[in-house]
Amino acid sequence: MKVDRVDPTPEHFRRLHPLTPLLRGWGFLALAIGIGGQDALRSGEMGRFGLTALAFAVVGMIAGLLSWWFTRYGFDGDALRIDSGMLNRRSRRVRLDRLQAVDINRPLAGRLLGVSELRLEVAGGGKAEAPLQYLAVDDAVRLRAELLARAAGIDADTPEAPERVVHEVPLDRLVWSTVLSGAFVAGVVFIVGLGVALLFFRDSEVTVGLLSSMLPGIIAIGAALWGQLGRNFAFVLAESPDGYRIRKGLLDTQHQTVPPGRVQGVAMRQPLLWRGKSWVRLDVDVAGYSGESSDDSQRTSTLLPVATYEEAAEVLRHVLPGSDPLSVPLTHAPRPARWLRPFGWKRLAYGVDDHVVVVREGVLYRNLTTVPHAKTQSVRIVQGPLQRRLGLASVHVDTTPGPVDAVIAHRLPAEARAIAEEQAERARLARKTDVPEQWMARYRQQSVPRPDGHADGDGPPAASSERDQE
Structure with a gap:
């Protein structure tokens, strides 16, 4: 056969940076330390462990060097x-x-x-x-x-392309938003509670047990600090002809581009402790990022880590041109929904305009989710056993996988069917006028560039081609 x-690789193709083998070899050394470091400390055979780690590093360097030599672009x-x-x-x-x-x-x-x-x-x-x-x-x-x-x-x-800075997150606001996060507060309360318990127990074994129990609280505080403060340090949101540009990061820095046409959905979120400051955050579903790991997805889905309500509203109008989601009239859930959401059923509401569908929910943790009609992947009706008994159903407006989830919860069955049929029709009509896959193509048709291109990320899945040879 x-x-x-x-x-054959053309001669003009370039290689990666010469330090690439060093960076890739570091991973082998870290693996060796992680596997044998603890055993070496317990056994005291540090010399043997050092030779093993060195051998791993050399193998990693050689593998990285070969990979670097045969990789060209x-x-x-x-x-x-x-x-x-x-x-x-x-x-x-x-x-x-x-x-x-x-x-x-x-x-x-x-x-x-x-x-x-x-x-x-x-x-x-x-x-x-x-x-x-x-x-x-x-x-x-x-x-x-x-x-x-x-x-x-x-x-x-x-x-x-040049850019215009839209929003910079002040460091003091970022720090306070971290301090007022649920994970940070819960971790502090947990540690303080254990610290108070230490005052009443003098037994050494009990003391050791309480100190070891502080670990989950310390982990919660560390996760909150890194998730909000470390990843979003020096956060800058800028606008340019190729979309929104995001720069952020304390240790690892990230320069990300989010063309508005790639945005499949936007969620404005407000934790309880942020309400006194009128702070919110904006998360997005973005075409092209849906298949990433959960950790990468969290890093790439943040459009604004913390902002005032007015700042977030302005960005929301730019990301979803032609619509103002905060001004869309909303229809509330029927009274039977109170049996399933006794404290939050009055917050359940949805609305539509010519461009988007808006869903509101949440009492302690408020959410306002917006999905453009053209980005709707599917519409489905879900009815659980309790909903069937109460004569209710929920409508899911699906987009690409991500943190944004639009669910019109607890509607009467007839209303749910009408919502699903109407939203499917709106999506069909909106896709006819949606712009082509090349999200910068519209700038070639305009004399003045504007960052409001569209691209819904649909079409054949073969975004790249690949051939292997044994």
Whole structure:
């Protein structure tokens, strides 16, 4: 049986940064320390452990060096081509007409060595397409600008589009939003409670048990500090012709692009302790990020980590052009819903306009979810056993997987069927006028660039092509 060979790599293709083997070899060393470090400490055989760790590091360096030598990338027609592999040759082509965004990430080790990771997000992709690890910082910025220019159909040498800063999160607000988070407060209360208990118990065994019980509270505080403060440190939201740009991070920095047309849904959330400050956060479902891990999804779904209500409302109107979700008239849930939501049924409401469907819910933790009609993936009616007994049903307006979940809860069956049918029809009509997959194409049709492009991320799932050769 004849096997098609991968095309030879063109001479003009480039290699990754020469320090890439060092960064990849570090992972092998960390693995060796994690596996054998504790055993070495207990047995006292530190010399033997040191030799083992060194051997792991050398193997990692050699593997990284071979991977670096055989990995090259460059433009091949209307695609970015990445060739890799020594024994099993792989050639991956990322179509530029499906390109959604190019993100630049700089892990702590990369910042120390002056290198960056380039992540390519494409419509219909399940994860980042062949991330380039690692490039020099200037090379990563230039390649990102060239990719976006080619995707837009303009000259490849066009420099990166200028930007206008929309919102910067003040450090004091970010710190206070972390302190007022539920996880942080719960952790502090838990630790204080155990500390008070220590005053009444003098027994050493009890003291040790109480101190060890503080670990969950310490973990909760650490998670809250890192999730809100560490990841969103120095958060900047900027506007440019290619969409919204996000820069953030304390140790690992992230430069992310969120074209408005890629936004599948937006959720405005307000925890109870933020209500006195009128603070909210904005989370989004974004096409191209749906197949990532939960940790990556949390990092890429935050549009604003904390903002005043007015600031968030302004950003919301820009992300969803042509609509003002906060002004959409809402219809409340019927009275039987009080049996299933005794404290929050009056907050259950939904509304629609020509562009979006809006869902409101929550008493202690308030949510306002907005989904554009054109981004609706499906509409379904769900009725649980208690709902059947009470004569109620819920309507789910589905988008791409992510943190935004639009559920019109606890409606009368006839109303639920009408909502589902009408929303399906609105989605069908909206898709006819939605713009093409190239989310920067509309800028070629306008004399003045505006960051309000659309791309719903649907279409054939083959956002890149790949061929292997044994």
